[in-house]
Amino acid sequence: MHLIIATVILMDYEELGLKIGLEIHQQLNTDEKLFCPCPCELTDKKPDYKVLRNLRPTQSELGKIDRAAFEESRRKLQFIYEAYKDETCLVELDEEPPHPLNREALKLSLIIASLLNMNVVDEFHTMRKQVIDGSNTGGFQRTGLVATAGYMDTEYGRVSIENLCLEEDAARRIGQKKGKVVFRLDRLGIPLVEITTDPSMKHPQQVKEVAYQIGQVLRSTKVKRGLGTIRQDLNISIRDGARVELKGVQDLDLMPNMVENEVKRQINLVGIMKELQSRNANVVDEIYDVGELLKDTESKIISKAILEGGSVLAIKLEGFSGLIGREVQPGRRFGTELAGYAKKMGVSGLFHTDELPAYGVTQQEVDAVSKFLKLDENDAFILVADEGEKARNALLEVLRRAKTAIKEVPEETRKATDDANSEYLRPLPTASRMYVETDIPTAKISRAYLKRIQENLPELPDEKQARIIQEYSLSEDLAHQLVRRNRAAEFEEIMGSSGLDSTTVASTMAYTLKELKRDGKAISKLTVDCLKETFNLVEEGKITKEAVQEVLVGVCDGKSSPEDAARDLNLIMLSEEEVESVIEGIISSNSEMIEERGMGAMGALMGKAMAKLKGKADGKLVNKLLRNKLQNK
């Protein structure tokens, strides 16, 4: 425990040689997918049909099978793809070669690259990046390098943007069915940009800042918004550790914690490594069958495996005792790391001596296994109970990981978890995953075309906010909301043709629409033209400002135009004569009160009049008319 507390307090990132890099994946909001004309929308519809496929690793361009690809293949997974007759086509199913590159997506990626001060390549080559976890039907993701060597200035200094790639999104993992992973093809092929910084960030807070700023740049262009449309990965290493990629960091606020926890993990793994080396630790390269020793066990997992004809297998780790239970991240032990590797082979977990006796395994059984394996007091064993080949493969993985633990911190791809920890996913891929996509012609990017794009770059969100505050005398809050909700352009368009005060228009755009959306109203009916018409009604004195929201609700609910809605909802303002006659009516039916109180009846009568005229007459006018009538009585 001491070790952990000490590291938390003493973490000096510079001393540790912390290096952080950031990778952001952002879906583009194009009309079509990157290599086929299907829509870029996810669907919850029941799939029209399902297709069963296998993937096998192949030679890559350099004739080497990639390490990560090889490991995936050993799991021998089969995949089920959910497909649609209308929403997906043969391209996603790998039943048809890709169509030529989507030019809109390429253009968007050039805009983003330019906003990030990057150098755009002369000729774009589409590559195949081998991914044989089934998330791509072809067994590779199509991707290409768009730009390099850009930068972004932050309050922590300048950060280099290394690469920007345009690639296709992967299929959506839906679940697992009889050992086969099920993917849906709706997401496969949606264009993404992948933005990678160099690993020069040195402070956990800086990553968050950079992620935020890149997010701002992305939001100024035609990108998708909402959950799952942007994904962040972190690359983290310390000097004595190794490069680790944390995949799927959702929450920007969690990023600094994530970095801290990974640094802790690497420090603790280095600690364990040194301890193992000083103990002369050794991993015995053999898998023992200990089923006979545990045949009467009360452990449910073990007895179930035996009952189903599986095996109980063990390995011996010399000099590992006490270290397997050591914590490496809050709530996660070195044993959890080993289990992560075992789980990749399909077993549900493992038992290790540092946690036994437990889970129904008795001390006598531990002793029996220890005796059988000739365990020393410094030694540990690990047990896996499952179907024979699965258990063996799982332990082979654990052996590999345990051997590495004596030598170094392994380079890994890990999955970020919600508690800012991470779990093992696969080894870091090597460069040999890439080979050229032969079905797609290369795309030249002419400097003239690039120049046109760079002369018409969109305004960044911060710039836009500052400008509309100035130009329309908006409050900072309203301006911020308009920019954040991507309503600024519409706001400006409406202001161009409306004489109404900017605050009324802005607050309608920023807040009223949000409320209507929250209430489940069909706000897609509220086009810019429809909003313009509504504001015109206010300007022409046909409705009051207060009636705007009700009119908009009316339009959402199916009334054809704002004016129709106002009429149907009885919100059209009355003419002065009509108001006068209403007031006369009130006066005559309250003549007794007026006799008694004279001008003193003003307050009560005003109340009655407004109850009757609310939303149909301006309060000032009612007040004026009523006062006149009473005075002249």
Added chain:
Amino acid sequence: MSYRGASKQFLDSQNVSIGDKIRITKKDVFYEGMVLDRAEDADDEHVVLKMASGYNMGVNITDSRIELLEKGEKPEIELPPVDVERDNHKKDISIISTGGTVASIIDYKTGAVHPAFTADDLLRATPELLEHANVRGEAILNILSENMKPEYWVKTARSIADEINNGAYGVVVAHGTDTMHYTSAALSFIMDTPVPVVLTGAQRSSDRPSSDAFWNLMGSIAAAKSDVAEVTVCMHAEEDDPACYLHRGTKVRKMHTSRRDTFRSINTEPIARIQNGNLKLNKNMDYKKRDYKRREESEVVLHDDLESKVALVKSYPGISAEILDLYVDRGYRGIVIEGTGLGHCPDYLIPAVSRATDSGIPVVMASQCLYGKVNMNVYSTGRELLSAGVISALDMLPETAYVKLVWTLGQTDNNEEVKKIMQTNLKGEIESRSSKKFFLI
């Protein structure tokens, strides 16, 4: 190296060749990477680099400086040799490779998929095959199947015969898919085989993880070990992976440009379905009637004389009679017309047809409908075509009719004999009965 013009000069200036590591410096940026070859048809203004990240890119050489960083070797595709030990409990199956997608790999010259695999490479890529048979590989051709021609059918048939005579229990032929059904029909007529001869290929190149080559080969090995001693085509049955159909070589056709299940039996049903290496005969087959030819102990017999001067002409609205005249004038020995509907062509073509038949050139009528049987008795044009001496291809596919005419004219000069052979079912190419089951399956 296919760099030329300016880009070649650019590379030569620093004595740079493919595989070298170089740096190209431009005004605002520099790139470091390994020089890759460029497609032969591309321009001469760009150099292709493979960056350390694995990405390729094209760098425009205008106003650029080149530096050689490190001499490299051109990356070669190397695989460890396969050590095949014969297992007496397993059957001996030969795989003959002719090129095409089932045996191909990325080529640096063009950056495209090329048929460059040897039969041994095929085994290295799919060592699992060795679990099911003693597999011997032999590459006899290295061509894309669109470049097939009748003389290669003969070469292939002779190689297959050699394998069978050397004791192969069955033979698998790896073939490009475009013209696989022509070759399967040709081999059907050329060979009387005592053992299975199975053609297979891939619709997704074998260099990719999702290739259908593996399951097609697995299915073919199972078919080659089976009792079906015919020339067959074994390819994916559906878009799904493990299942394949075994199609009769004379009644199968490529019906989709890209789908895995592109090969369909036409005017009949597949002989068998093969799933995970298990062959299941079509339950509609009548075994007693010997719907398929069974394995036997006889020698392989070849009838490999062919007449390659045969034309396959498609009829279409607006077709000119000159087309038929041209073939006659150029000394063609036979013509197959892929007619419309029940077997028609415009009536103004009939004089040209008569001219051909009068010159002793057999004219065979198949249908571009593919499904169904030619019947020229229904309409007057048909009847006139019959009187002009046109031979009905019955329910033969146009491609099969073409191949059969190529073969028949190699067997006999007698036109009466030609007509008789064309209309006699020799290798399952003619199905006398029609059935609802035979359409669009």
